[in-house]
Amino acid sequence: AQKITQTQPGMFVQEKEAVTLDCTYDTSDPSYGLFWYKQPSSGEMIFLIYQGSYDQQNATEGRYSLNFQKARKSANLVISASQLGDSAMYFCAGRGGGNKLTFGTGTQLKVEL
């Protein structure tokens, strides 16, 4: 079984600043993947970034990057140059055995002027 833990229920960041959202995972599967999704108030889950367990480098997608530390079992999302439109719920999710995603409880991010 896989477990995803997000310990920050809410985060605030000022516009144009960087913010780090924490995610730790626990899995016995040596081949796993970690995803970050953004969920605005409309409800749709929007894919942001993916990190595979065998990837040698940290993933980056535009203003999103993953700080992947296997020894600590953490896959933190870093959002650079925050924008007001980044205000949303953010979920870390793991792909383990089978074809399902296991999600954490999410972090509510609010970007302030």
Place this chain on the structure above:
Amino acid sequence: DAGVTQSPTHLIKTRGQQVTLRCSPISGHKSVSWYQQVLGQGPQFIFQYYEKEERGRGNFPDRFSARQFPNYSSELNVNALLLGDSALYLCASSSLLGISNYGYTFGSGTRLTVV
């Protein structure tokens, strides 16, 4: 191209009733998965269907059932509704049986309220 479409967007049901939620995947996608997201929680896996066959089931009671049609659209049925079934039900589609490095594409969900 249309994304994943779900209907209805909102509905209110009474305890004990039955409900059917519908999902149309992205054109060409053969896999549909259903997730339940209770307020304040992350989504929980309910079912996956691929090529009209059930390929995965989460830890949900038998009151929950689903099916996939020849055009790959899907229905999720919930019988004997309980207050605890109130949630956002998300549908996710994929062209693969497995999860690609781009994850699933999700719809905007159906918000079910049981009173």
